[in-house]
Amino acid sequence: MTRWTFLFCLVGAPCVAQESRGPEPRARVIMETDAGGDPDDEQSLVRLLVYANEFDIEGIIANRPVARDRENKNPIRDGLGIVRAHVNAYGQCYANLVQHDSRFPKPEQLLARTVAGYDDTDEGVNLILRAVDGADPRPVWFCNWGTDHGSAASCLKRALDRVLRDRGRDGYARFKSRLRLSSSDKFGEHTTTLQPPFPLWVDTFRPPLDGKRWYHRFSALTATAGGFDIERDVRTGHGPLGALYPTNRDRRSNDPPHRTGGGTRGNHPCHPTRHGSWRAAALRLSQGGSHH
Numbered sequence: 001m002t003r004w005t006f007l008f009c010l011v012g013a014p015c016v017a018q019e020s021r022g023p024e025p026r027a028r029v030i031m032e033t034d035a036g037g038d039p040d041d042e043q044s045l046v047r048l049l050v051y052a053n054e055f056d057i058e059g060i061i062a063n064r065p066v067a068r069d070r071e072n073k074n075p076i077r078d079g080l081g082i083v084r085a086h087v088n089a090y091g092q093c094y095a096n097l098v099q100h101d102s103r104f105p106k107p108e109q110l111l112a113r114t115v116a117g118y119d120d121t122d123e124g125v126n127l128i129l130r131a132v133d134g135a136d137p138r139p140v141w142f143c144n145w146g147t148d149h150g151s152a153a154s155c156l157k158r159a160l161d162r163v164l165r166d167r168g169r170d171g172y173a174r175f176k177s178r179l180r181l182s183s184s185d186k187f188g189e190h191t192t193t194l195q196p197p198f199p200l201w202v203d204t205f206r207p208p209l210d211g212k213r214w215y216h217r218f219s220a221l222t223a224t225a226g227g228f229d230i231e232r233d234v235r236t237g238h239g240p241l242g243a244l245y246p247t248n249r250d251r252r253s254n255d256p257p258h259r260t261g262g263g264t265r266g267n268h269p270c271h272p273t274r275h276g277s278w279r280a281a282a283l284r285l286s287q288g289g290s291h292h
């Protein structure tokens with residue numbers, strides 16, 4: 001088994017294994033995005049919201065206080081504002097989406113869970129603590145979409161620092177055991193030396209492939225798979241959420257597992273039939289229906 005195959009099996013296995021057991025327990029996810037930097041986060045936000053019925057979104061944390069000039073062309077210039085605009089656009093499509101699946105979360109619920117993760121606020125840290133400490137027995141997938149220059153420190157690192165300080169090693173171990181991590185390494189000693197390790201960590205930068213991150217390969221594989229056309233199938237005529245999909249970044253439909261919380265979606269080759277195509281999913285933005 002190649003490392004690639006192993007990774008996909010690892011990440012996809014829960015979805016496959018549960019197919020024969022009726023309703024699938026959805027993954028609880030927290031997304032931490034540096035939206036306002038690389039526009040691929042806004043692409044991923046559109047996809048996340050198009051598939052919001054398939055996850056329990058516990059929170060979306062925006063960790064870049066000021067958008068990056070030149071690279072990011074969004075007229076809104078703060079990360080939280082950019083994410084909220086996406087959730088608001090989702091709200092405008094909600095009446096169509098919910099006809100396809102009643103599990104699409106109410107927009108006001110999502111908006112209440114969309115918080116700043118900037119260094120000068122504890123909102124993101126507190127959101128993580130509430131989700132992980134909650135009574136729900138399912139683990140929480142924490143998915144970091146980027147923490148680099150100009151963004152705040154990851155709220156998960158801050159949460160782990162606080163838990164270690166306030167609850168001691170046993171409390172820290174209990175807390176960490178409830179987390180699943182999908183991220184490159186932004187967490188200092190929490191991923192290197194502090195025991196126990198995360199029960200599952202999908203390191204999105206490893207293994208490198210041809211000197212790049214392995215998931216860059218998916219741009220070429222999926223950008224136009226099945227005749228998919230981002231302009232026709234998402235951006236034009238499908239409502240305000242699809243229209244927000246930025247195109248000044250050549251990574252269309254390239255979501256690696258961490259983009260959607262441990263389960264890949266859309267036209268990703270991992271789930272070609274189980275979840276339908278990204279094109280079909282995006283159509284739900286503009287068309288009501290009752291086939292679910």
Ligand SMILES: [Ca+2]
Pocket residue numbers: 033034035037038040041145146147
């Ligand atoms: Ca990013």
